[in-house]
Amino acid sequence: MANLAAVVGIGQTKYTTKRGDVSIAGLVREAAVNALQDAGLVWDDIDAVIIGKAPDMFEGVIMPESYLTDALGCNGKPMMRVHTAGSVGGSTALVAASHVQSGTFKRVLTVAFEKQSESNAMWALSTPQPFSVHLNAGAGGYFAPIIREYMRRSQAPYDVGIKVAVKDRLHGARNPLAHLQKPDITMQEVEDSFMLWDPLRFLEACPSSDGACAMVIASEDLAAQSPKPPAWIRGVAMRSEPTMYAGREEVNPQAGRDCAADVYQQAGITDPRKDLDCAEVYVPFSWYEPMWLENLGFAAEGEGWKLTMEGATSLDEGGDIPWNPSGGVLCSNPIGASGMIRFAEAARQVRGDAGDHQVEGAKLALGHAYGGGAQFFSMWVVGSEKS
Amino acid sequence: MKKIAIVAYNQSDCVSWAGATNEVELIMPVLRRVFDQVGLNNAQDVDFVCSGSCDYLQGAAFAFVAGVDALGAVPPIKESHVEMDAAWALYESILKIRMGHADSALIYGFGKSSPGELPIVLSQQLDPYYLAPQWVDSISLAAMQARLMLDQGLITERDMADVVARSRGNAKTNPHAQLSGDVSVEELLAQETYVSPLRKSDCPPVSDGASAVIICTVEKAREWGVPYAIISGIDHRIESHNLAMRDLTDSVSTRKAAEAAGVGAGSIDVAELYAPFSHQEIILTRTLGLTDKTLVNPSGGVLAGNLMMASGLSRIGEVFNRIASGEAQRGVAHATSGPCLQHNLVTVLESA
Amino acid sequence: MSQEREMITGIDVPIYLQYKFTAGTAPARFLSQVKKGVLTGQRCPGCGNVYCPPRGSCAACGLPTEEEVVLSDKATVQSFTIVAIPIPNNPIQPPYIIANLVPDGSNLSFIHLMSECVNEEVHIGQRVQALWKSEEEWDYAMDNIRYFKPIDEADVPVERIGHMPVTGWED
């Protein structure tokens, strides 16, 4: 049985197109310092540091843990670097948690980041290679056909994605750290925005952001001494499947379903919509909300869009299961950090420390990340109580 | 804490150019051999999989995603990846087993360094404002480290040549080695310098290849009925990124890791050290307190073949081989990352 | 410190690395056939599914694929998107169609361009065929196929997409 562990400190940067005032180290450092302050700790209190980010080509720094050692107070300590594509922020949190859950360490710092303004995400995600056998049309070109297939199967109305885009931006307007701030966004504005990858419009896609997110994870005894309420880690799970194989279910990937089943089982969740109070789920394109509502068992297959349209996932509409109260990836997307932000925002909710986007009385929350061709999944469930 | 064992290890040949072989084709035969050692079908038969690789070696993002195609990951598996040497993937796997979320794990590392100019590629691992834009290559950094030691009288060029001669000689019994054979210290010293004070022979060859290890709980190893070695300790530490702030003639991080891993708790029959440059082997043997009683790098070490992102894992595997075969009772494996031994991992293995 | 000139807050750092890429055995074999104007796949010895383009393994079974299968250059639309932004280094002008296409005889789709079609009429299950460049332009490249274009064949029912033999499926 895993040792009990909890999030005792959370730090983030403001997410924005370009943080022109800091170096790469400065960006990462800012989130780390914020997390330490939140935990009431200093550098010496940290036993190990686990960092994560998406491909090194984003910043052009190979294995950046080497350069970030001093910025993260790691000289003489263990340091690790995780990379599992878009899910990396989540996986990094899980690897960090395992340092404590294994009983090996008492207190670790984990940081995930991306400084996308150092290059161009479109370039970094599709660097040229000779003899490529696939046409590379970017993330939108990859995911849009899968969304179209979901629309065909579910017979969902055309404006479900538009609704998600509005809902998450209204959530983001409550979160001062969110990159996109659009308090006055309307369905019409989203519908009128440029159709990038039909059926995905410009305002239905995530931005490209600079930012970092950090957490301090502590053992049961140390967490109990923490000045602020801990977010107890109640379940952790990862799943991977290949990008392409015959018969692969791309709309509702099995890796996501298995991962959710695993994490729910650990957390004693039988009905996620009822048992969980909110969820921070990796939704980089609007339609992934209804798709993941089904994949994660919040709705039956083909029914996810109904929850969205009913307002069940909206804070502003008083929904019973708010999704992405922070504004989610549709508001802020420093790729390597996006997963950890989901995990950290879930923890903020159960700590009752989410400010204007707090879901009232949240006791149990899901953090979710995915990456690659929707093939790498990482999830955790955090709670205000140990069990 | 749970006792964890190594039950299988395999490495591909170290070759200077893997030719028409993509990641999957490089990894698959190695995985097949470790699965066969234990009698497993594929990654479905272990509880966790973790790999190590670096995109910049061959210049393509997401190299590890292709690696998943070698696993048979349908139905989906528990899998993760570090952009580090796979020795750190093994470390992550140990945590997974210790926390009770797995009883067994497959770890693999792979790298094709031949497509790029490795010493220049690695320059982009340095400080991105002060050093990387100068393109200070990894061999030159090691050469400066060697000169510090020579100047301080800590080593001689003969000591360095001794390391190389022993490596090449030992590698004669390693079928996967790239460089092996009898070469005398005098012959080596007669060679001209390459990046002075280093000779080419003081530097590792550029190699392509992969390696894999399977670990599990001792209970699982007994259930599988295969020879195993116990991982009795493992720890890793990193040092400042500013090379001039470190004492490059020593390896403080290795010492700390060795203490935490319990290296000093018994005699050491065998040590496999990831020392890419000859003088670094001397730093490491001294830091670890190894004496003549310890057989150092019987495989030839990485001077005989250096699989970037897999060599650290291979060191652990090589020690396992010697314990599993009964040649050694207790051994130490070391892995490194970063310029001039910046980041070091130490594993202690013992016979069951 | 200079007061006259502004503090430096940003720098441009060119990082240009040279590589020599070598294609893997399976992609090289595939591209050698594409150079001859032939689409091929590789069959998994375990599950029997055919992969096009092949990577050298069946990703589902984790087994090496060796058996080469010649496929048709006719395919079925599994899904698609209409793209409004240009692809870097590709002359095709937006809006254009990117489709997931399953060639007859293969069991999974690849991504390629569709053209000579009314964008609004493209649909899942639609039948298409490769439009090859002229033979003298053929190289070791997938863009020997300029694009796929609709053909006058009945739509494939959704449940049969990905299960079409090379020939004779109409019966």
Next chain:
Amino acid sequence: MPPPEVLSQAFELGFTYTRSTGPVVGRFLTELRDRKIVGIQGSDGRVIVPPMEYDPVTAEELSEFVEVGQQGEIVSFAWVKEPRDAHPFDQPFAWAMIKLDGADVAMIHCVSAAAESDITTGARVQAVWAEQTVGFITDIRCFELV
């Protein structure tokens, strides 16, 4: 099946990264543009050149800048007989750790010398500035033996 053809092709992986420097790196580069070299004082009082943003021992933010000399002493060096394409020289040169006057920690830069035998540990060197300084580490074109 016939053996496959080996398909090899050169390619370039490249991008001109737009790095923001933050105040410490930015200050150092700004001073370089003005042909001055500054270091920063570490927690133990040592002057570190180029300035680090964070102290390696205490992890604290550093902010005490100190101007150092443009001459210094070679602490160690590597003689590059066959420069690589990416290197700053076409002819043989040295990479060196150079402790500048007034600094306690060496910096790594290139040294231009006619022959390996001309250069030794402990030799004095002097910064040579680029014709035009722009605020980049290569504003110091190289060091030369004094």
